[in-house]
Amino acid sequence: MELEVFVNQLCERIIAYINSAEQPGKVVDFTPAESLSKITDVSLPLEGNGVDAVFDDIDEFIRRCVKTNRPEFMNPLWGGLNTTGFAGEVIAALTNTSMYTYELAPFATLIEQAILKRMGELVGFSGGAGTLSTGGSNGNMLGMLCAREVAFPSSTHRGIDGTKMAAFVSSESHYSVLMSANVIGIGHRNLFKIACDADGRMKPDALLEEIARARQEGLTPFCVVSTSGTTVRGAFDPLKAIGEIAHAEGMWHHVDAAWGGSAMFSATLSKLMDGVELADSVCWDAHKMMGLPLICSAFMVKQSDVLAKVCAHGNVAHYLFHESSKDHDLGRYSLQCGRRNDALKLWLAWRECGDAGWAALVEKYVGLADHLQSRIDAHPNLEMMSPRSWTNVCFRYVPAAAGMDLNEVNSEVRSRVMENANFMVSRSNIGEDVIIRSVISNPGITEHSLDAFIDELLRIGNDVETGMPREASF
Ligand SMILES: Cc1ncc(COP(=O)(O)O)c(C=O)c1O
Structure with a gap:
């Protein structure tokens, strides 16, 4: 052919x-x-x-x-197809290169630097450093590695006794922080989970108590990870209060804004992240709410030299890095060697829509989540399961007849939604309760598609409630 x-x-x-x-x-x-x-x-x-x-x-x-490009796809924190981003993905694959040196990726390097500069400015880190990484999970790990290097200078070189160290994160944080605790060498056990308030936000007074408890146990607290936009409820931890505690206690403050970082575009919603400018590092996924094809994720740090130290392994790579292009070889700020050009798609999409376009997108999504919530609030068989500040809509079906096990009912409702495949939403837990979580992070979603989702859910809920068998069986 x-x-x-x-x-x-x-x-x-x-x-x-x-x-x-x-x-x-x-x-x-x-x-x-x-x-x-x-x-x-x-x-x-x-x-x-x-x-x-x-x-x-x-x-x-x-x-x-x-x-995943259908408007009925509302399962994870990403979805839809940004066609300009897709074009960037295709061209990046076509022009196949690795981002480690300026020599191999000259224009792409300038593009990635411009993106990190702008995202850094948005979170208040002008003059910092950063890298595009393999995702929020990797960004959280990088944040904790930076914290480790600052608390235990040269630990990148000498290693550490991680069993004596303590990090802190909300009980509703993403599981990647646990992974990071393992990888940086402190182990799951030394990651203290801090209680949340009724809205799913880390409680600063509980954080103080746990720091004191860790010290009593002979541990050295070195890092607090806050979450801006939790995975299930979309809650935003109080960054100012947590950051003040972290710094007063001599700790690093990393913000996992993988999901909620896009709030920074909106004049009204950026208040959710007040205090981020005081943090030490932030990760922010452009492949979530900004809709870029997976993977596209930024990690940013206020003190640029810390990231360079964490990535000092690159100094031995004479076959890649040379003094003459020191300031432009991005591989010196990355844990990866070969690295995809994830910058191009974000740059093209950003050039197309500008900051104003991202702000409009984020505000539109929050408006659509308001609409979905209003439909849930208005129906006697549906119940919101968490207050909302973002686009995670957590709810459950409540049968009219008393005495049914709500967890069994909602597990069954969600399984049938999956099997019918007219919509895709996720099943999760809040405390002991099984909930259905739909997320607005897909440009195809409209009020009309959300209304159709509610109709489908009520129909399936009624089938489950009245003992109707499944439509499909395998
Ligand atoms: C709050 C939060 N942080 C981090 C992550 C991990 O992001 P990634 O999938 O890009 O590694 C997620 C993923 O959903 C998340 O919800």
Whole structure:
């Protein structure tokens, strides 16, 4: 097949996929793993199938994939398709390079530096340093590594006795902070989980108590991780109060703004992150609310030299880094060696819409979440399960008949929503309660699609309540 024919065939599929989001359809052709492995062929041939067969495989892949670009997709903290970002992703793959040296990625380096500068300014870190990383999880780990290096100078070089160290995070934080505790060498046990208030925000007085308890146990507190936009409830920890405590106690303050960082674009919503400018490091995922294709995530630190120290392993790489381009080799600020060009897609999208476009997007999403909440509040069979400040809408179905186990009912409702695949939302817990969490972070969502979601949920809830069997069975 000629190259031009190949590319045209590819483009046809891309256009069909993008257009399909606006036509009636399911979010996924839901098939349990045991069945899917029987009806598909993923074997790797000894002799190649040839280029024509590539399109059969692509078609099969698209048929089977979750249509994350559909407006009914409201499951994780990301969704939809930013077409300019997609173009950046394609061009980045086409021009395939690694971000470690200026030599190999000259214009991309300037682009990434411009993005980090602007995002740094937005969180109040002018003059700091940063890197695009593999995601918020990696950003949290980088923040804790920086904290470790500052509390125990040269620990990057000499190592540490992590069993004597203590870090603190809210009980509703993302699980990546636990992973980070493992990787930086303090272990899960030395990450203290701090109680939250009724809105899911870390309680500063509880933080003070836990710091005192850690000291009594002979541990050295060195880092507090706050969350701006928690995974389940979308809560924003009080950054000012926590930051003041962290610094008064001689600790580093890292802010996990993977989900909520985009609030900084909005004049009204940025108040949720008051005090971020006093923090020491922040991570912020552009692949979440800003809608860039996965992965696109920034880690920023106020004191630039700390990140350079944490990444000092690069100093031995004479085959990559040379003195002459010291200030422009981004690999000196990264834990990765080979690194994708994630900057291009964000830069193109940002140039297209400007700060004003991001602000409008974020405010639109919060307005849509208000609409969904108003529909829930207005219906006797639906109940909000958490106050809201962001676009996480946590609720459950409440049968009219008394005496049913609400956790069983809501687990069943959510399973049926998944199997019907007209919508995709997540199931989670708040305390002991099973809840349904829908998230507005997808540009295709409208009030109309949210109304249709409520109709579907009430219909399924009623089926469960009245003992109707499932529509689909596998
Ligand atoms: C609050 C929070 N922090 C960090 C992460 C991890 O982000 P990533 O998936 O980009 O590693 C998530 C993911 O949902 C999150 O909700």
